[in-house]
Amino acid sequence: MQGKLQLSGRGVGCVRGGREVFSRLDFEATSGEVVAVVGRNGSGKTSLLRLIAGLLVPAGGTIVLEGGNPEMTLPEQCHYLGHRDALKPALTVAENLSFWADFLGGERADAAESLATVGLDHATHLPAGFLSAGQRRRLSLARLLTVRRPVWLLDEPTNALDVAGQDMFGSLMQQHLARGGMIIAATHGPLGVETRELRIGEMA
Amino acid sequence: MSLIDLANPTRFLALSARVLPWLAAATAILFAIGLYLSALAPDDYQQGATVKIMFIHVPNAWLSMFVWGVMSIASLGTLVWRHPLADVAAKAAAPIGAAFTFLALLTGSLWGRPMWGTYWEWDARLTSVLILFLMYLGLMALWRAVEDPSRAARAAAVLTLVGALNLPIIKFSVDWWNTLHQPASVMRMGGSTLDKSFLIPLLVMAVAFTLLFVTLHLAAMRNEILRRRVRSLQMMQASRVAFSGDVSTGSRQENASTGAA
Amino acid sequence: MTPLSALIRRDIKIALRVGGGALIGVLFFLTVVVLMPFAVGPDLALLSRLGPAILWLGALLASLLTLDRLFMSDHEDGSLDLITMSRTPLELACAAKALAHWLAAGLPLIVATPVLGLLLNLDMVATGAVALTLLAGTPALTFTGMIGAALAVTLHRGGLLMAVLVLPLSIPVLIFGVAASQAAIVGPMTFGAPFSILCALSLVSLVIGPFAAAASLKHGLD
Known part of the structure; x- marks a missing residue:
């Protein structure tokens, strides 16, 4: 993949609905590292991820990625796995995945293999509407595997996953880190990999 | 053969498979007789040969209402008796009823063309x-809009019954609206003064079309039952791996073994 | 496959599958047109004079009301986030979604026009004129209506509010669409002038619509 990546935020602030969620937040993340964003409910974990993904406009400060693809913006190099799975129930599992692979473009892996890795290869031809919450999450993880992006932004990624699913997800994260990727995850529980904590919402 | 016997979809499938060929044959024979008699029927002194459209048009118009009646009974079955096949019957009847209604419209407008000058x-x-x-x-x-058939069934049943209650009101209003604007009725379709030479072929055709409906309806119900089975099998297949343990080691082999079982 | 064609294919597929609403627009069109004679009376001469106007009104309502959820469902399931983050400019993605919607919901309206023309006693020329003006004008409706659909996401309100916002914007299209069809049927104006303006309106909305919708979506990110 790329060389050493360095994501750094300087003095980042976030205002939602007139309320200051956090301000002057500094953070760092490098290749091969998992940053676990922790804090109480409403401390702005999701907001921070959405700021990095370019889905929210920061109230101040800068977020830059060094060492990435110079032709691409930061959001274009990120995978965002939010609370919602971005799946269409009317399309089959394979159609959902291949749509995102085609639409997001860039370097990609074999879709069928990704589905096998997350344990959905038996269901490729079934409508995504038949899947349970945990299976939908697995299908979202298959998107992360199929389309290669160096930065993963994960919001409560282990929600809805069973124990086996969490183990599988842990090994996927290890592989991603070994390939030189980085992960920033908002979480309440353990992720199954070694993490560095970023505590937010303490100063309030 | 009571409704209780038919409540079991498997039994229904077996029975209908035995009955269907006979029904289809009877339909074909009646159609052959009906069409032959229709061809023999004399031309009308006013309308000429176009009157023979009646032999198609009237049975279709009759069926367009009859099918709604069948669906209404099936809807009662869904809402009141919770008969497991009722909503299958209602769903299967709708497209067939729509097709008969469309044919009634089409033949009606073809019939009207020489008289009105417009289609x-x-x-x-x-x-x-x-x-x-x-x-x-x-x-x-x-x-079509609701993906889960059992959820769609209740909504469709209510709509069907409301429609059945409303149809006479609509019919009355349209008649009133029409006479308000057009004092003289444009067309009289035979009326009660139908001659025997028309009446017999018409009755044969009416029975033939009704049998056609029964045949198509049974076949469509079979399809619907099978479609639902495929759906539930697919859902079972989808949920299978949610319970299977170790995913990373060999979900493929595991699937192969459960698939064989 | 390019990102845009993938998006168009996906949206058309969803619209045509079970639960998709592409054909409901045609049914709505049919129902609106059938209602008109009950209001004005079954006088065929009158109906054929009003025909183009009735067909245009029906098509306008049908194509705008089906737009309601153009962005809403993508917003609700999180797809819109990923579309916003991707390399594809949001303006182009919006244009692709609108195009897919027009193909799945707008084209069937035009296909249905001849049948409805029959009900309204329009002759071949008149039906052809209305169908042609609809073909040229409905893209303008879709691409203007798209702005309302984007606002609906931003405001978390859909339905009637959106219709109130968008219907006034579609007045020019209605004026020139009906004028062009009438010109072809009874004259005295030439067909060319209003039809050219109609095409121009469509082309302008093809540019303005995606930019306005994308701006509205970006601004409404939450």
């Missing part, structure tokens, strides 16, 4: 049939 006239009868056609289409859209 369409806002004649009270045809207009009522057009509204009935729209209601069929709406009902089919409702079945």
